[in-house]
Amino acid sequence: MGAVSKSSGILLTLAMLAAPASASLAAQESQDTAQGTAGGDAVATVYAQIPPLSELTEGPKLEGMISARSGNRMQVTAADGTNTVIFLSESTKVKANGGFLGLGSSKMATNALLNGLPVTVETLQWDGGLVANQVVLKSKDLRTANMIRTGTDQRFAEQTAATEALRGRMGDIDKYNIKSTTNVNFDSGKAVLSEQAKADLCATASQAEGMDNALLLVVGYTDSVGSEEYNQVLSEKRAGRVVNYLQQACGWKPYRMLTPTGMAEADPTADNSTPEGKAQNRRVAVNVLVSKGLDGL
Numbered sequence: 001m002g003a004v005s006k007s008s009g010i011l012l013t014l015a016m017l018a019a020p021a022s023a024s025l026a027a028q029e030s031q032d033t034a035q036g037t038a039g040g041d042a043v044a045t046v047y048a049q050i051p052p053l054s055e056l057t058e059g060p061k062l063e064g065m066i067s068a069r070s071g072n073r074m075q076v077t078a079a080d081g082t083n084t085v086i087f088l089s090e091s092t093k094v095k096a097n098g099g100f101l102g103l104g105s106s107k108m109a110t111n112a113l114l115n116g117l118p119v120t121v122e123t124l125q126w127d128g129g130l131v132a133n134q135v136v137l138k139s140k141d142l143r144t145a146n147m148i149r150t151g152t153d154q155r156f157a158e159q160t161a162a163t164e165a166l167r168g169r170m171g172d173i174d175k176y177n178i179k180s181t182t183n184v185n186f187d188s189g190k191a192v193l194s195e196q197a198k199a200d201l202c203a204t205a206s207q208a209e210g211m212d213n214a215l216l217l218v219v220g221y222t223d224s225v226g227s228e229e230y231n232q233v234l235s236e237k238r239a240g241r242v243v244n245y246l247q248q249a250c251g252w253k254p255y256r257m258l259t260p261t262g263m264a265e266a267d268p269t270a271d272n273s274t275p276e277g278k279a280q281n282r283r284v285a286v287n288v289l290v291s292k293g294l295d296g297l
Contacts, residue, residue: 059123081227236262
C-alpha cells in the first residue's frame with residue numbers, strides 16, 4: 001500500500017470526472033480528418049485509387065500499437081515512438097491468434113482494429129503510401145482494447161439491479177475518501193502482470209471487499225521513455241490489464257469498478273532521470289475509494 005500525494009488526489013478526482021483518456025486519440029483522428037479534408041479532391045482520390053493488392057510490391061513489416069483510426073487509415077506507433085500511417089483496403093486480411101496454448105486463428109473485419117491494439121502489419125508499397133496486406137493481432141489483446149474502448153462492462157443481467165442501486169446512491173457525489181492505494185509495476189514498454197503484482201491485486205480486492213460501499217479506481221502510468229501518444233496508449237493498456245485481472249481472477253464485481261484511466265507519464269512518483277525512478281513510474285495505481293457521503297454507513 002502506498003501513500004497518496006496531494007497532486008495524486010487532484011489527478012484522481014479529474015480522472016473520475018473526465019471522459020476516458022482515449023478521447024485524446026479520437027481528437028487526433030478528427031484533426032487528421034480535418035487536415036485531409038482541407039486537401040479537397042486529394043482525399044477522395046486516395047480512397048478511390050488503391051489498386052488490387054496483387055499489383056503491389058512487398059513493403060516493410062511493422063510492429064507497434066494502433067494509436068489512431070480515420071476512415072480507411074490507421075496509424076501504428078512503434079516502441080521507439082515512430083508513427084506510420086497505413087491504408088486499409090477491402091482486401092486487407094485481419095487475423096486474430098489465440099485459443100488454447102495460443103493455437104488457432106480467426107479472420108476478422110477491419111473494424112476490429114481498435115486504438116490500443118498491438119499489431120504486426122505486413123505492408124505493400126503503393127505510390128500513395130503503405131497499404132496493409134495482412135494485420136495480425138492477439139485475441140486477448142482485442143478483448144483488452146474493447147474493454148478500454150467501452151469502459152468496464154456493466155451489462156451482466158444478474159448485476160443490473162445492484163448497479164443501478166449503487167449508481168443512484170453515488171450519482172450526485174463527486175468527493176471520495178481514498179482509503180488505500182496499491183501500486184503494481186511493469187517492465188519497460190510492457191503491460192504484463194508479474195506474479196507479485198497478481199498477488200498484490202487480489203490482496204487489495206480482498207481488503208476492499210470488507211469495506212461497505214467501496215469502489216476501485218484503476219489508473220495507469222508510464223515512465224518518460226517514448227512519445228506522449230505511445231505512452232497514453234500504453235498506460236491505458238496497463239490499466240485495462242489490471243481491471244481484467246481484478247474481475248476475472250480476484251472476483252471483483254464490475255459494478256464496483258469506476259472506468260479505468262490512462263495518465264501516460266503524468267504525476268510521476270519518482271525521478272524519471274534515473275533507471276530506478278523510471279521503474280517506479282511504470283505502474284498502475286489501484287485506489288480504494290469510498291464516497292465521503294457514504295463513508296461509515
